[in-house]
Amino acid sequence: MFASVIVDIPSKSVNQVFDYRVPSGMEGLIQVGHRVLVPFGPRTIQGYVMSLDETTDFDPARIKEIARTLDIEPVLTEEMITIAMYLADYYVDQYISVIETILPAALKANYKKVLRLADSYTQEAENALAQVSNGSEVEIKRLDPDALKTLSPYLKSGDIREETVITQHTKRKMALAVHSLKQSDVDLSRAKKQQELYDVIDASSEPVFVRDLVNDGFSNALINTLHKKGLIAKVEAEMERDPYSDRVFTSDPPKVLNSEQQHAYDRITSSMDAQEAKTFLLHGITGSGKTEVYLQVIQKVLDEGKTAIMLVPEIALTPQMVNRFKRRFGDDVAVLHSGLSHGEKYDEWRKIKEGRARVSVGARSSIFAPFQNVGAIIVDEEHETTYKQGDRPMYHATEVAKFRSRYHDCPLILGTATPSLETFARSERGVYERLELTMRAGTKVLPEISIVDMSEEHRTGNTSIISGTLEAGIRQRIEKGEQTVLLLNRRGYSNFQICQSCGYVPMCPNCDISLTYHKSNRSLMCHYCGYESAVHRTCDNCQSDEVTFRGTGTEKVEEILRDMFDTEVVRMDNDTTRRKGMHEKLLDHFEQAEVPILLGTQMIAKGLDYPKVTLVGVLNADTMLNLPDFRANEKTYQLLTQVSGRAGRHELSGEVIFQTYNPTHYAIQLAMENDYRSFYEKEMAFRRLARYSPYYFHVLFTVSSEDIRKCLKATTHIHDTLVQEVSDQSIIVGPSPSPLERINRQYRFQIMLKYKREPELLKMLNNLDEHYHEAYRTEGISLRIDVDPLVIM
Incomplete structure (x- = not known):
């Protein structure tokens, strides 16, 4: 048995699957989607099993074995693997980058190089290692040059060896708990408080956290007394990180839908019943009750034993939306957004993975919620640019939602009062079905x-x-x-500071932008690179004291x-x-x-x-x-x-x-x-006159370097490549400086490609990406390829 593995190396040169032999003892245990440790060159690294096969195209004698698996259950579903490959190809990125975006950051590997005693070692080697560490191993980066020099002879002799230890970024949270030993002859009639505590612990089918008992008024001394009497046992139990554990949500029953809401609900649920991968534009004015339609559609999804994904554009929207969903669906709701800690996100993700939550509410990345049987996907405020990731991989959550809708044959609902032009144009052509909500819910009128x-x-x-x-x-x-x-x-407080004598405006030394005045910490700040400097009451240029602030x-x-x-x-x-x-x-x-x-x-x-x-x-x-x-x-x-x-x-x-x-x-x-x-x-x-979206597709190329001459040379090369490779029907705009020409000491030039159909485009983009991946390593020239850009700044 052979496994095709994506290795955890963010490099274009290894952006492919590598075949490894599944050890005979692991056959049947290793599945598609498992994290595994594999030898790669001289080191051991984490990888992801993308497929399993009985044969390989390479010489079986030269194929290395998987060292071990890191999971009991696979962390990636077959659907997520398919999505990862699709997104990496469409948005011209590396497979490992997309996989790490799909999974919670908690699962990311931490690599630590340590020195350990070999299986056979001398007493001198043990003594030498003991001098620089407290145990049988020491982390290399913590050693000073003298300590490394001391250990060097034993490394050469093989008494001490170097190893890479791989750990998960965030682990499950454990806490001290107690459980009853179910003694039949318990008599605590003379110690009422002990009896009360024992009854609480004995009545629970699960271990009870000591922290919760203390919060309920039982002392640690009382707990220890029961433990010494042999009535309870102490154990380490997992404590799930629930960001809403201290909240009480009152029930919110479904509301009666008006005629427009009912029509929208009926159209969506009929598509659901027919198991159609249909996209609906729910175009409703503000306050028209779109959220109530979402909630009732999701209730039908849950009644049918399926799951639902709800996307909102920003964290600021999440609190009120979470409240409504928690009040309607209770513990069936998992919340995924950037405001949670790594641990909280990891535990919410596991609730979904293990089937303990059937609805997810969250921002862009929650489109990757690991549900198995999706019945509906909802993108609220679909026009928002925050659904497009600004860093690599620069995916759009709505595109992923469309993919998952097709995969599960379920409806996708795009809700908004102000559709993007692209979405409304598709509804005009019948690609999406448009459902209109033209009146506010109840008797309310527009302001x-x-x-x-x-x-x-x-x-x-x-x-x-x-x-x-x-x-x-x-x-x-x-x-x-x-x-x-x-x-x-x-x-901020004011847009910029200006000298009224000479007109000097303090600029960011790293970016082509003026510094913004923040009164709360009396500083001038750059909102792009984070540069901060103290406010001077005299002009840095002419030393005049006629300095003032403009803008608000x-x-x-x-x-x-x-x-x-x-x-x-x-x-x-x-x-x-x-x-x-x-x-x-x-x-x-x-x-x-x-x-x-x-x-x-x-x-x-x-x-x-x-x-x-x-x-x-x-x-x-x-x-x-x-x-x-x-x-x-x-x-x-x-x-x-x-x-x-x-x-x-x-x-x-x-x-x-x-x-x-x-x-x-x-x-x-x-x-x-x-x-x-x-x-x-x-x-x-x-848009038609200027030949912009939705009449044309776009790709934005942004080249950046600390050397402006390298930027000009690279953009000229990209422009010449486009001229040779794309058809005459496509339009090339640029090269030209970006609207913000310099950010964080990097000069930025860009080219916009507008096209309607270019069958060989993906191949050309990959060739350019590969070329400039190497150019970044050797010359410090970075190329960012943004497919379907929403922002051209």
Whole structure:
């Protein structure tokens, strides 16, 4: 028996399967998807079994044996192996990179080189090793040069050998527990507390954690007394890391669907009954009850003994969505997102793998939840760019969802109020079935939206970022005890520092971007590479003291709001939500303490549902319009529409105010009118004229190097390759500097390929990737190939 194995080496030169012999004692034990230890060159490394076969194309005498297996049950299903191979090929990446993305980080191997005594060794070797270590082995990287020199003779003689120890990144969490020894003649009538403790332990079919007993009021001394009497035994038991163990979720029964919701539910479930791999676009205005449709579809899935995957775009959305799912489905729900620790994610992943959870809720990577029998997949806010991974492998979660939908013959539901143009175009052509929800659930109506021209505000003498109209609206809500949500998609205190004498602006030394002022820690920061420097009160260029700050970020607006309204403000941006659990804590505080104002970046624009929020203000609706990106208008429309939907979602009516310097721009005007169809038609006309998606597919090539000449040389080579390899119908744009030409000391140039059909494209991309993989090693030139890019910055 031979196994084809992908080895844990992130290198293009070994991006293939290698054949290994399955030892006779392991035949039947090793399965497809197992992690194994295999010899590779002079070392032993981890690998993944991709297939098993009775024969091999190579000389059997030269094939090495698998050293051992690391699992009882395979960590990869056959479906996940198929997905890994598909994604690696489609997105031009290495198999091992995709496999490690699919699996939780806890399963990643840790490699440690140690020195150990050989099977036969001299007393001198043992003494020498004992001098530099506390045991029979020592980690090489912890030895100083003198210690290595001392051990060198014994390494040469073979008395001491070097070994690679491979351990799992995160292990199962163990804790001290006790269980009853079931003694028949227990008499603790004179020791009531001991009797009470024994009854608790004896009544449990599983070991009881000592920590839980102590929390319930039983002392360690009392536990030890029962142990000494031989009534209980102490054991190490696994303690599952449950991020929601301290939460109580009240039951949430299904709601009555309105006619549009019922029609959507019926169409989706009929596809489910027919076992069709059909994709639905659930196009519903904000507050139309899309989530209730999701919940009832999933209930049917569970009733049929199947499983369901629910994707949300951002961690900030997850708390409220998790609450709704936990209230409806209880312990059947596993949560997977980046806000959890490695251990928590590992335990949630195992709940799914072992069949103890049948529904997953999470962000992008939870599309890889290891369910066996998927009955429905839901992608909420399908238009969000966060579903596309920014680092390698640059997969799109929706593409993986389509793959899994086909694999399991189950429906895929793409839900949103503002579909991406690509998705809506497919629904227009009948590739997806579109289901419309045009009215808000219950008796609620859409909020009234108005536009404030900030140029006019300035002409009348108001230079504040808060317009007179918005200020009056906020004051009115505070008086009524209602709440306001304010959006400003720019964090920090001020955009930049400037000298009014010479015009000097402090720039990041690593990137072509000005430094942003953060008042909380009195520093200038780069939001791209993390560079930070102290604020100087004199100009670094001319030593003038006429230094000031320009522009406004969320930190400064928070200060303005506190001064203007003398009230508490909850601020949500990357600075305030950096620590674990802060998203949920801030939102809970906003709701429970009824804080009048929630201020934040785009993370607050979607998914939030609070009954007292009746006013939404967008402080600068133009932020995204000015981006050098062909999707800038689309992103602006989507953001404005989504944040508008936070107002008036319950009994109270809502109002929305857009502040802008471009009041006549169609993206802003049509967002005010909530007219997606008109926006779609107008934007599609521009896309057709400029030959962009969805009329063309795209591949973005980004070359980076510390040497700008190497960038120019590499992009010229890529351009020449494209000219030779692609057809005349395709369009090559560039080479040109990236919109941000330098990030983290790396110059960046890019080329955009627009194409409709290129049968040999994948082969060419792999050749370029392989060429520049070697160029990175020898010359420091990096090539990033982004298939179907969503961001061109």
